Amino acid sequence: MNTRTLDRRRSGAAASAAAAGAALLFAQASHGRRAGLMDAIGAALDDARAHLPGLAAADAGITADAALRQHDALRGWLHALSAALRRAELAALAPAPEAVRTVPLGPVAAIGPHATAYGLVGVHALAALAAGCPVLATGSAAQPGAAVLADLIGAAVAACGLPAAAFTLLPADAAGVAALLAHHALRAAISRVGAAPLPHGASLLLLAEADGCEAAFILPGALNGRAEHLGQLLLAHGGPGVLAAAVDGPGYVDLRETIVDAATDHSFAEIACAKVLAQPARAARGGRLLVRCADPAELLALAAALAPQHCASLHLGPADAALATNLLPALELTARHIHINRIGGALLPSPAGAIDAIGRFRRPVFHHPA
CATH class of the missing domain: 3.40.309.10 (Aldehyde Dehydrogenase; Chain A, domain 2)
Structure with missing residues (x-):
């Protein structure tokens, strides 16, 4: 784990506050800039293809071939999300009269154990980033591959000139996760293993669907x-x-x-x-x-x-x-x-799936003139 990862490992409350501060700037990033982020993360994965699957396999006790399939599936999703954003950018140049304006939900947490390093940022977390939502992902210190993947994403965020708090890696300890979920700035949570307990009084959109299950x-x-x-x-x-x-x-x-x-x-x-x-x-x-x-x-x-x-x-x-x-x-x-007649909980990348995934992290907003 390098210095950049250690710098991002802050408390849940502090990370939530930083994400809230970055939310407006990230929300204003165009479709094209967010597509560029997906492309930059994808390029980093391409560069890491020779070593990251082996590290992820060793972390999780699975075969290198299985980890490579997860690597390539993640890469495929990044391509699909980028393509969906670029199509949306073209459509925005000449919006239909009935088009509804949408905005990002705001900071999103990705919590729960992940079987491999690639589970740190599954389809939902990538889609939240693509939608313009800062993502706070909890990761296990026992999986060095997850820290490497987080560093790749952090470097891509920086290279695209986006706020550093657009992606944050957090320890997966119970107290930190509780503080994260209780923070007023958080707008949604992705639970990697289905249902998750929310703090009393928390008003969060919970995606209790286990990606990869x-x-x-x-x-x-x-x-x-x-x-x-x-x-x-x-x-x-x-x-x-x-x-x-x-x-x-x-x-x-x-x-x-x-x-x-x-x-x-x-x-x-x-x-x-x-x-x-x-x-x-x-x-x-x-x-x-x-x-x-x-x-x-x-x-x-x-x-x-x-x-x-x-x-x-x-x-x-x-x-x-x-x-x-x-x-x-x-x-x-x-x-x-x-x-x-197909076994494999990971959803295969597709144009329709990418549009649907991004849409789950945006909401409509309506302007009413006097």
Whole structure:
């Protein structure tokens, strides 16, 4: 960890005050300047591609290939966010009559544990920066890769002539996080592992959607046809939390043997769906969980009971069409993005996804003439 990182490690209250002081200046940065910031961070990632994934892999105990995929996914999101901002810049030159003016929310905190260094700034935190919101990210001192990534972002902010407090790295200690969340200047918080307790009286927008987590619903046809393959993909998932739900039966036994009985550091704990439905918080604690559903009705009930998810996945075969049709409406109310027959909680970069991500950190403002 170098001097620049140490300089940014200040108390939650002091960092919030600095971010509040930078908020107006950062909010006035044009679409083009914010796109330039995304490009500068992306260029820094390109320069670090030879060494940062290896450092992140060593920090988190995952393979270098898995860390490299996360590196490239982050790079892809930076490109998508930059492109979205440049399109918005062109549109602003000739706004439509019905166009609504929007402004950044203000300082945003990114809190909670991150499985790898790349989790320090997931899609939400990058989108908040792209939207013009100062970001205060808590990071673990046990992950040197996170400090390196924070330094890359800080250097990009400086190179673009933007306020230094546009991005701040904070220690992840409980007292500091509590002070951060309680500060009057904070406008929103991103919880990396879902729901997070807010201080009494705090009025914050909380994005309680775990970016990089997976809620995988495996329907009977898919389960019977490729249980072991899906199990291997679940074991290889690098996110901070994975929940896999399936209906009990022959295919379920194969899945259980692959991900619960496996003697690895990434094996799953098994729980009956009835227990999760009785206490939904059991599914909101992170970790790796295999939920055994007694029948399709329990699978549907579980989808409705889960806390908000950024991404979920639905795995089905040809015989699962009717069940999938019934499950999708409940899953759509739970998850913002749904992957079909793909495991991987990290959302793939896309133009629509970038626009949506930025929009979550801006709000409309209306001028009313006398």
